[in-house]
Amino acid sequence: xxxxxxxxxxxxxxxxxxxxxxxxxxxxxxxxxxxxxxxxxxxxxxxxxxxxxxxxxxxxxxxxxxxxxxxxxxxxxxxxxxxxxxxxxxxxxxxxxxxxxxxxxxxxxxxxxxxxxxxxxxxxxxxxxxxxxxxxxxxxxxxxxxxxxxxxxxxxxxxxxxxxxxxxxxxxxxxxxxxxxxxxxxxxxxxxxxxxxxxxxxxxxxxxxxxxxxxxxxxxxxxxxxxxxxxxxxxxxxxxxxxxxxxxxxxxxxxxxxxxxxxx
Numbered sequence: 001x002x003x004x005x006x007x008x009x010x011x012x013x014x015x016x017x018x019x020x021x022x023x024x025x026x027x028x029x030x031x032x033x034x035x036x037x038x039x040x041x042x043x044x045x046x047x048x049x050x051x052x053x054x055x056x057x058x059x060x061x062x063x064x065x066x067x068x069x070x071x072x073x074x075x076x077x078x079x080x081x082x083x084x085x086x087x088x089x090x091x092x093x094x095x096x097x098x099x100x101x102x103x104x105x106x107x108x109x110x111x112x113x114x115x116x117x118x119x120x121x122x123x124x125x126x127x128x129x130x131x132x133x134x135x136x137x138x139x140x141x142x143x144x145x146x147x148x149x150x151x152x153x154x155x156x157x158x159x160x161x162x163x164x165x166x167x168x169x170x171x172x173x174x175x176x177x178x179x180x181x182x183x184x185x186x187x188x189x190x191x192x193x194x195x196x197x198x199x200x201x202x203x204x205x206x207x208x209x210x211x212x213x214x215x216x217x218x219x220x221x222x223x224x225x226x227x228x229x230x231x232x233x234x235x236x237x238x239x240x241x242x243x244x245x246x247x248x249x250x251x252x253x254x255x256x257x258x259x260x261x262x263x264x
Contacts, residue, residue, distance in 0.1 A: 004054070004068055004075075005039040011061040012037075026056045027221045033057060041076065045180075048240045049220060052183035056218045065216075182257045183220035185238040186227075188213055192234035197226045201252060201263065211235070225255040226263060 012022060019037075023030040032053055035043035044050045054072060055065040186194060188211035196207040196217065203226060207217050219225075229235060232246035237260060244260050246253065252263035 003039055004071055005037040007063065007068070008057055008061065009037040011063055015061060017061075022057065022060060025060055026053075027219060028053050028056055047077065049183060051241055052185065052218065052220045055185065055216075056220070059216060059218065178257065179223070180257065181221055181223055182225070182255070183238075183240050184218070184222075184225055184227075184255060185241070186211070186217045186229075187236045187238070188215045188234060189236060190231070190234040193228075193230040194235065195228040198222045199224050200226045200254075223257070227253045227255055229253060 012019075019030045019033050022028075022033055026033075032044050032049075035041065036050075036053060036057060041050050044053065051069050051072065054068050058065040058068045184196070186196075188194075190213055191210060193210045194207065194217065195205075196219065197203040197205055199222065206219055206222075206225075209217075211217070228251065229237075229246060230250045232248070232250055235246070237244050237246055237255070239255060239260070240257060246260055248262050254261050254263050
């Protein structure tokens with residue numbers, strides 16, 4: 001299959017359209033459309049937007065959106081996964097080598113601790129022996145606070161349980177708003193009236209139509225949408241290329257980057 005960029009550019013030229021005209025139709029910036037034709041995906045902020053822009057561009061040019069998106073995934077996302085896997089293997093090798101180097105001095109340190117402990121025991125025995133020979137009371141040896149120290153330590157550790165440090169640093173898994181633009185795609189499975197406005201019910205009209213089966217609406221230049229869907233079961237809704245269920249009965253809904261909820 002020819003490169004994605006060449007397919008898009010040739011189809012646009014056949015239809016006699018300029019990048020500026022396509023940008024006005026799709027509401028996608030001309031520099032992003034040009035980047036798609038040049039296969040320069042680093043210009044576009046993220047794989048989610050790349051696939052959304054590909055679908056939008058392909059639909060305007062009467063090309064198969066799914067075929068172009070699959071080609072992008074096959075040619076570029078697999079290459080990126082292969083690079084990441086190579087990086088992980090290299091990182092694991094470096095980490096294992098570092099751990100082996102760190103383990104060597106540990107053995108020497110433990111051996112030093114053992115020698116120091118043995119010397120300390122010998123010193124205590126010698127002090128006890130010479131002290132007893134000098135007429136010290138036997139009770140004096142009983143005053144050595146070894147047992148007391150042990151009792152104190154046990155009492156300190158037997159009190160209220162200590163809270164693990166990890167418990168205080170547990171990260172939240174709740175969705176967080178990034179504040180970026182939201183890519184919205186609505187695909188009709190059956191005939192259904194759909195209306196889309198920017199931000200709220202009084203916002204700019206983006207779309208108003210009775211959609212037919214397999215017809216799609218794609219837009220990716222707003223942070224929040226107000227959408228009227230007459231029959232939620234008749235459509236599929238994708239936010240940043242992730243499918244979401246439409247809750248409740250038909251009516252107005254608010255769509256953000258993380259959820260769909262009935263409009264107030």
